[in-house]
Amino acid sequence: MNSSIDLVTVAQLLINGTLLGGLYALIAFGLSVVYGVANILNFAHGTMLAIAAISGAVLYEKFGLPIPVILIILVSFGFVFGWIFYLTLLQPLEKREPHQRTVGMVLVAVGALIIMGDVTAVLAGAEQRVIRVSSTYFEIRGVIISGTQIGILVGAAVCMIALHIFLTRSWTGSSIRAVAQNTIGATICGIDSARTSATTFALGAGIVAVAGLMYIISYPLNPYSGFPLTVKAFSIILLGGIGNLTGTLLAGLALGIGEAVVAFTIGPQWAAAVSILIVLGCLLLFPGLTTSRREA
Amino acid sequence: MNFSKTLASLAVASASLCGAAGYAVGQDNCPEVIKLGTTVSDSGAFSPLSAGWHEMIVAYAQKINDAGGVALSDCGSNASVELVVYDDQSNPATAVTLFEKMISEEGVDFLVGPDWSSLGLAVSSVAERHDIPVVMANVAAPNVYREGQTNVFGTPYPIVPLWSKRYFEMLETVEPKPTSIFFVVQDNPITNAISGFWTKQAEESSYSVVGTETFPSDLKDFTSIILKIRQAKPDIIYISSFDTASVPLVQQMRQLRVKAMDVHHVMLSGALANQVGEDVEGLSGEIGWINSIDNEESALAAEVMAEVGLDPFLSVFAIARYTPAVVMLQAIEMAGSVDRDKVRQMLRSATFEGPGGEIRFDHLGYPSETNGAFTIQIQDGNPEVVWPPELQTKPVAWPAPSWQ
DSSP, X not given: OOOOOOHHHHHHHHHHHHHHHHHHHHXXXXXXXXXXXXXXXXXXXXXXXXXXXXXXXXXXXXXXXXXXXXXXXXXXHHHHXXXXXXXXXXXXGGGSOHHHHHHHHHHHHHHHHHHHHHHHHHHHOXXXXXXXXXXXXXXXXXXXXXXXXXXXXXXXXXXXXXXXXXXXXXXXXXXXXXXXXXXXXXXXXXXXXXXXXXXXXXXXXXXXXXXXXXXXXXXXXXXXXXXXXXXXXXXXXXXHOTTOHHXXXXXXXXXXXXXXXXXXHTOGGGHHHHHHHHHHHHHHHOGGGGTOOOOO | OHHHHHHHHHHHHHHHHHHHHHHHHXXXXXXXXXXXXXXXXXXXXXXXXXXXXXXXXXHHHHHHHHTTOEEETTTTEEEEEEEEEEEOTTOXXXXXXXXXXXXXXXXXXXXXXOOSHHHHHHHHHHHHHHTOOEEESSOOOGGGSOTTOSSEEEOOSSOGGGTTHHHHHHHTTOSSOOXXXXXXXXXXXXXXXXXXXXXXXXXXTTOEEEEEEEEOTTOOOOHHHHHHHHHHOOSEEEEESOTGGGHHHHHXXXXXXXXXXXXXXXXXXXXHHHHHGGGGTTOEEEESOOTXXXXXXXXXXXXXXXXXXXXXXXXXXXXXXXXXHHHHHHHHHHHTSOOHHHHHHHHHHOOEEETTEEEOOOTTSOOTTOOOOEXXXXXXXXXXEEESGGGOSSOOOSSOGGGO
């Protein structure tokens, strides 16, 4: 085997890593908003993504709906689901002591991911699904770029900008940030903190629905394959800064490229270890990272 | 006191002996109904692979009963077949509990199943403990078939040493002849065993092995592997993977315009074809059974599968699930009764007629001479048998046009 690495191979590796990183960033945005702003460690994040993705695949296969229509349905449903999920399962925990609240939320999220995975497997089947859409490919001097993946990268950037504008320019966004900074102060100023937290969680669920649809257009998923994505998303928001959307995008790209390089130079079985190493490294080097917040 | 103890011990010993004798006497070698016990993974992680199998084996038993049952020559009578089937939930511990229950409470005569090596390994101990012959289904791991066991047999196929035998036979006949091969392997005991065996065979057959890449089952981005394949420029890309694990691999190979004389997938199935779509065109692979095989059991299997709506290409492992009951009933018929010693002896020594051809077990209970691998190639969206020539539905398209 020719062991020398040519420029085309390097360029292809970096481009595919970047495009994969865009998808990772999109996956992490929802968690960044929910954890960074509402301080909810949602371990069911990846499972919610898988369920949204599978719902999208079912809508595409069974009803032949176009992708934009599926996107609207999934985002709407994700938002409503997130709202109800928060009000029924998480909001009661807000009244508890801080450590009880944290542990309770983790337990609820873990329980929810198990139940949601099983229910989806019963309703839609446990087999993996993928949405096959025809894509355009561009070839530049031997380097091939997928139109779909470019679309996902652009989508991630648009999503980040839209979220940033929403959080910084709208009244709801300002109230979300106010509740995140000081719940009591925000309440004194007339903000309904429970409603605002529900909105934040629902917003995160809506973003997850977008990410789920984009993911299943690129790669297959089954109802149980969401948890590794939660780990990736968590490592991205740790690396990029919790609540920092620009940092999340850059960290997602770094993870995508890092995985591609590790897979090529060491072996594909080591690619998944990159995100775990990031989590471990961040927690060891910066112990206060999980409790620190940056401006969205 | 001592006398009382001795008396009590004698009483217990006598009761035990009577019980054992009663059990032996209670075995009716000429029953009206033969009870076969099995489990199917109707739920749990493996359930997507075994959809429709429960109905299939029940329909097979019904066919046997409709045809008059199983002839017991020593008894001068026929016996009908009753299948006792439970859902093992894809869980080894559940499977063990259910097989214990079938033996101790349901009084099954023989065992046919389960599927999957993890469950098979656990259930083999149950069969040995109760001294009841079992013919297992999709249990391919060689470590299940161990020295010292007398009751454990299995009909997984294709089996590792014969998996790609016909494919490599075919490669000797094609023009232009391929000279180099690249192995892409899912990190799994079975797929590792297949690639390990055939890497050695390929080297001995003077092929140049230009690369071997192993990937974890949940890998989604195969760019690194594909770039290495593109650098190596092999004539053959040999993918040793379960069908759904390699869906993104095949898709991304197309996207990155990989070229080769042939891309071979050892578990090419309808599930893979459905998910990959038109990109599957030209892929070659193996299938465990094709209904064009001309024998009585093959015709019956085709009838049963059609009745329950099972497509053998969509459910490629269905035939290995179907075959244990076929083999067990043939063994009983050859033995002339349900005498377990006689049936066990038949399983060890006889040749059985399976849907995919003859089945013989070696001294470990492994069907070492059973070749159920037929080489197929997707042509115009359909799986066509391209080797062996006597069962060919279409000649092989070589080099595969879609990979040029």
